[in-house]
Amino acid sequence: MEKVIERMMEVRWHSRAGQGAVTAAETLAATALREGKHVQAFPEFGPERMGAPLRAFNRISPRPIRIHGVVEEANVVIVVDSSLLGAVPVDANVAPDGVILSNTTKSVAEVRRILTLNGQKLACLDATQIAVDCFGMQKPNTPMLGAIARVTGLVALDTLLVEVEEIFSKKFPPKVVEGNIKAVQRAYQEVSYE
Amino acid sequence: MTKTQKSKDNLIQNPKSKIQNRKVVILSGNNAVANALRQVDPHVYPGYPITPSTKIMETVAEFIANGKMQCEMVAVESEHSAMSAAVGAAAGGARVASATAANGLAFMWEVLYIASGSHLPIVLAIGNRALSAPINGFADHGESMGSRDAGWIQFYSESVQEAYDNIIQAFRIGEDSRVRLPVMVCLDGFLLTHTSENITMQGDDEVTDFVGPYHAEFSLLDPDKPVSHGLSDPPSYYMEHKMRQQAGMEKAREVIEEVGAEYGKRFGRPYGLVDPYCMDDAETAIIILGSEAGRVKGVVDKMREAGKKVGALRLRTVRPFPDEQIVRQLLGLKAVAIMDRSYAPGAVGAPMFQEVRSALYDYRDSAPPIVNRIYGLGGRELRNADVRNIFAELDALADGDATVPVIQMVGLRGEPAPTWEEMRPLETPIAVAAKRGK
Amino acid sequence: MPNEQLTFASKQAEPLAGGHSLCAGCAASIIVRQVIMATEDPVVVANATGCLEVCTGIYPTTSWNVSWIHNAFANAGATLSGVESAYRALRKRGEIPEREIKFVAFGGDGGTYDIGLQSLSGAMERGHDMVYVCYDNGAYMNTGVQRSSATPLGAHTTTSPAGTLMTIGKSEIRKDMTAIAEAHGIPYIAQSSPGYYMDLMYKAKRAFQTKGAAFLNVMSPCPLGWSTEPADTLVLARLAVDTCVWPLFEIAEGEFSLTYLPLEKKPVIEWLQPQGRFRHIFKNNDEGLIDRIQADVDRDWQKLLDRAGDAIPDIAGPVRF
Numbered sequence: 038m039e040k041v042i043e044r045m046m047e048v049r050w051h052s053r054a055g056q057g058a059v060t061a062a063e064t065l066a067a068t069a070l071r072e073g074k075h076v077q078a079f080p081e082f083g084p085e086r087m088g089a090p091l092r093a094f095n096r097i098s099p100r101p102i103r104i105h106g107v108v109e110e111a112n113v114v115i116v117v118d119s120s121l122l123g124a125v126p127v128d129a130n131v132a133p134d135g136v137i138l139s140n141t142t143k144s145v146a147e148v149r150r151i152l153t154l155n156g157q158k159l160a161c162l163d164a165t166q167i168a169v170d171c172f173g174m175q176k177p178n179t180p181m182l183g184a185i186a187r188v189t190g191l192v193a194l195d196t197l198l199v200e201v202e203e204i205f206s207k208k209f210p211p212k213v214v215e216g217n218i219k220a221v222q223r224a225y226q227e228v229s230y231e
Numbered sequence: 232m233t234k235t236q237k238s239k240d241n242l243i244q245n246p247k248s249k250i251q252n253r254k255v256v257i258l259s260g261n262n263a264v265a266n267a268l269r270q271v272d273p274h275v276y277p278g279y280p281i282t283p284s285t286k287i288m289e290t291v292a293e294f295i296a297n298g299k300m301q302c303e304m305v306a307v308e309s310e311h312s313a314m315s316a317a318v319g320a321a322a323g324g325a326r327v328a329s330a331t332a333a334n335g336l337a338f339m340w341e342v343l344y345i346a347s348g349s350h351l352p353i354v355l356a357i358g359n360r361a362l363s364a365p366i367n368g369f370a371d372h373g374e375s376m377g378s379r380d381a382g383w384i385q386f387y388s389e390s391v392q393e394a395y396d397n398i399i400q401a402f403r404i405g406e407d408s409r410v411r412l413p414v415m416v417c418l419d420g421f422l423l424t425h426t427s428e429n430i431t432m433q434g435d436d437e438v439t440d441f442v443g444p445y446h447a448e449f450s451l452l453d454p455d456k457p458v459s460h461g462l463s464d465p466p467s468y469y470m471e472h473k474m475r476q477q478a479g480m481e482k483a484r485e486v487i488e489e490v491g492a493e494y495g496k497r498f499g500r501p502y503g504l505v506d507p508y509c510m511d512d513a514e515t516a517i518i519i520l521g522s523e524a525g526r527v528k529g530v531v532d533k534m535r536e537a538g539k540k541v542g543a544l545r546l547r548t549v550r551p552f553p554d555e556q557i558v559r560q561l562l563g564l565k566a567v568a569i570m571d572r573s574y575a576p577g578a579v580g581a582p583m584f585q586e587v588r589s590a591l592y593d594y595r596d597s598a599p600p601i602v603n604r605i606y607g608l609g610g611r612e613l614r615n616a617d618v619r620n621i622f623a624e625l626d627a628l629a630d631g632d633a634t635v636p637v638i639q640m641v642g643l644r645g646e647p648a649p650t651w652e653e654m655r656p657l658e659t660p661i662a663v664a665a666k667r668g669k
Numbered sequence: 670m671p672n673e674q675l676t677f678a679s680k681q682a683e684p685l686a687g688g689h690s691l692c693a694g695c696a697a698s699i700i701v702r703q704v705i706m707a708t709e710d711p712v713v714v715a716n717a718t719g720c721l722e723v724c725t726g727i728y729p730t731t732s733w734n735v736s737w738i739h740n741a742f743a744n745a746g747a748t749l750s751g752v753e754s755a756y757r758a759l760r761k762r763g764e765i766p767e768r769e770i771k772f773v774a775f776g777g778d779g780g781t782y783d784i785g786l787q788s789l790s791g792a793m794e795r796g797h798d799m800v801y802v803c804y805d806n807g808a809y810m811n812t813g814v815q816r817s818s819a820t821p822l823g824a825h826t827t828t829s830p831a832g833t834l835m836t837i838g839k840s841e842i843r844k845d846m847t848a849i850a851e852a853h854g855i856p857y858i859a860q861s862s863p864g865y866y867m868d869l870m871y872k873a874k875r876a877f878q879t880k881g882a883a884f885l886n887v888m889s890p891c892p893l894g895w896s897t898e899p900a901d902t903l904v905l906a907r908l909a910v911d912t913c914v915w916p917l918f919e920i921a922e923g924e925f926s927l928t929y930l931p932l933e934k935k936p937v938i939e940w941l942q943p944q945g946r947f948r949h950i951f952k953n954n955d956e957g958l959i960d961r962i963q964a965d966v967d968r969d970w971q972k973l974l975d976r977a978g979d980a981i982p983d984i985a986g987p988v989r990f
């Protein structure tokens with residue numbers, strides 16, 4: 038399901054402080070930039086407290102982005118920490134044609150029962166398990182990016198792989214880099230959605 | 232991940248960018264300011280951390296620690312000392328930059344006037360944030376508006392790109408021999424300081440070349456030519472010195488336009504004192520400054536699609552105040568709202584409203600009715616619907632609706648705060664015009 | 670310490686020209702000249718707001734033959750930090766000649782003990798290569814003699830007046846600024862008095878030679894604020910030392926030395942009596958207060974003697990010279 042975005046898309050991330058969602062949002066932005074898109078990435082404004090629910094945002098657009106500030110209505114919602122499902126209103130302020138993508142061990146049908154959806158799509162993925170399998174760390178962000186590429190078309194898989202390789206090669210040994218790449222690919226394949 | 236790694240990651244080169252020696256990168260406002268400072272590489276950076284501009288100082292410190300800047304950082308014990316050391320260093324012939332916000336700027340207050348009165352072209356980035364109390368870390372123009380008469384040139388940036396561009400231009404403008412004044416570059420706290428955007432970063436050499444070397448006049452550090460800085464003025468000289476300061480500020484108008492035009496010629500992004508958007512045939516317009524100008528422009532686009540003749544006028548500088556440009560843009564309009572992100576307790580309206588209204592006085596017979604909409608204090612979210620509402624009010628005003636209030640706070644919850652009209656009913660522009668037989 | 674080491678001073682150009690408007694008998698200008706003449710290098714002076722600044726730099730004239738900057742009241746330390754940083758930055762880039770320049774700040778007691786303490790503390794902690802000189806006249810003289818935290822117990826000032834109900838004048842003891850400076854662990858701290866000018870110049874010279882921050886606390890008699898005779902300024906500057914009200918010592922790289930041992934330790938009453946600011950004590954026959962002042966001085970002096978230990982000079986008088 039590869040789509041080309043024609044208008045500005047707004048993304049809202051739900052995670053917990055310390056889980057790297059801001060970095061993930063920046064990686065998504067950097068990937069979109071590679072494709073010549075205009076981007077924004079920013080955290081929830083204010084002080085961060087370890088472990089507290091936290092939001093981060095992206096705007097991705099084929100044209101220059103002029104608007105600033107919190108996303109009013111998201112086209113894409115990404116839930117990085119599954120414990121937030123039902124705990125914070127991840128289903129609020131989502132565009133009617135939007136999509137919610139959650140890291141969870143639950144099935145799409147199970148998650149659907151927790152959320153209140155009004156026509157939005159729902160996609161689920163056990164990103165934590167993929168991360169553990171592929172590079173042995175409980176860091177669901179990279180697999181989540183792979184799923185985003187598949188579900189939203191905000192970025193293409195190929196570009197994402199280039200970006201992930203470049204970022205991880207700067208800091209990690211080849212094994213970890215390969216693991217992350219594999220995680221992206223696996224997530225891209227495994228994400229289930231309707 | 233360490234901080235060092237993090238900010239390096241933010242410098243991702245876009246392989247698609249064809250322009251040599253410059254790159255499209257994703258940077259937060261703070262990081263963009265720090266990178267502009269890295270490229271200019273001032274001699275001295277005296278600094279003190281405060282949210283939301285802390286990251287500027289941290290990033291500069293990191294650049295220095297990694298050999299990317301030669302700059303001397305003076306990690307002082309307060310903002311008062313930061314500005315004091317800035318004055319000392321600048322009087323010593325150094326190019327100086329720093330950054331602060333809110334309470335930090337307030338703490339510098341005394342020395343701000345000394346910097347400008349001494350004609351020292353210090354560049355200060357402000358991550359705009361509300362003043363206490365109640366303590367609040369979010370976007371608000373209160374602190375920089377409060378210091379608008381401190382004799383500094385003031386820029387308000389709309390985007391991360393502009394914050395970067397403004398810092399680079401600030402050195403040229405402040406150091407110009409016709410001006411020789413300190414410059415504040417404001418960027419909205421969080422909305423710009425903490426938002427990462429794709430920007431075009433010029434090459435290091437391009438920036439060095441644009442800014443040029445700095446030659447201070449009257450340096451303390453030439454023992455063969457001793458100078459006295461900061462003499463006290465008897466009443467018989469003080470006013471002449473203030474006139475000299477004023478002359479620099481007046482000259483700054485043309486220098487800002489010159490430098491902005493040259494910047495545009497070299498780098499493709501020209502700048503002026505104001506930034507009119509869809510103003511040519513506009514019937515109603517909003518005046519605004521800072522990052523929310525982008526939102527207003529977006530709403531203008533949408534309303535234009537629906538055939539509404541609306542426009543936006545963004546003020547890039549507040550000092551010098553672009554009165555002529557404003558008047559030129561406003562005459563002939565049917566109604567105008569000035570959106571202020573600050574307020575002035577006990578005054579009639581917020582700072583920009585007061586000044587725009589005063590600029591229009593001589594043109595009052597052809598000036599549109601104007602109203603003040605105060606928004607976003609302490610980071611209160613502004614929504615597109617708020618902007619649309621203001622345009623709707625302007626329509627009513629243009630139609631002669633005498634009930635459209637002069638001053639209003641936007642986005643108030645209503646309870647428990649009284650509305651402006653409850654506190655003090657002011658005669659509306661239409662009611663006044665009716666009395667004057669207009 | 671042989672005198673020849675300072676003979677060059679007599680051939681130095683005047684750093685501070687006459688014709689300034691300091692009061693007759695003001696010690697501040699004496700201190701400034703003696704301090705600056707103790708280095709052969711060019712100096713840049715930072716001056717906190719106060720009498721010295723106001724009386725030597727009135728546009729369009731200046732008394733300063735050396736580069737001088739006045740910024741504000743509270744920030745001489747930070748201002749000079751900035752100048753000194755500019756010096757390092759510009760030298761590093763080869764934008765100014767490789768030439769030794771010394772940096773010296775002058776602040777009154779208000780600009781040092783009180784409003785400028787934070788700025789000075791920061792500058793000392795950062796270790797800028799500078800000399801900070803406090804000329805301590807024991808009150809805010811420029812604004813008309815208000816108390817400061819350097820004002821001694823019992824002194825009358827306009828904000829610690831000796832009245833009919835509150836009779837003693839300032840009821841608090843002065844703060845030990847020299848000890849505060851020492852607590853910063855800087856390489857050179859000294860207390861001196863223009864009454865013993867060789868002591869002052871020797872210490873100024875050492876301070877200038879010190880790499881890093883040096884602090885000099887210098888007693889500065891003030892005829893206006895103390896209600897004393899202008900001609901008695903240096904007499905009082907010596908009496909302060911001989912009564913042990915203002916002992917002379919230095920701490921160089923952590924090593925403490927008394928640099929002067931009075932021939933005969935005079936009673937504080939000899940110091941108090943000539944000064945109008947203590948007149949009420951004698952008018953009220955407040956011997957209890959005098960006793961307390963004497964006791965404080967004795968205790969503090971003994972502490973210094975104890976600290977000097979074996980290093981107590983065995984001959985009385987100005988030991989170094």
Ligand SMILES: Cc1ncc(C[n+]2csc(CCOP(=O)(O)OP(=O)(O)O)c2C)c(N)n1
Nearest residue numbers: 718719720742777778779780808809810811
């Ligand atoms: C911020 C500030 N507060 C107050 C003053 C007023 N003021 C100027 S000089 C001075 C006192 C100076 O006292 P001190 O430092 O002891 O120097 P002196 O005049 O005694 O030589 C005061 C209170 C000022 N200039 N700035």
Ligand SMILES: [Mg+2]
Nearest residue numbers: 777778808810
């Ligand atoms: Mg004093």
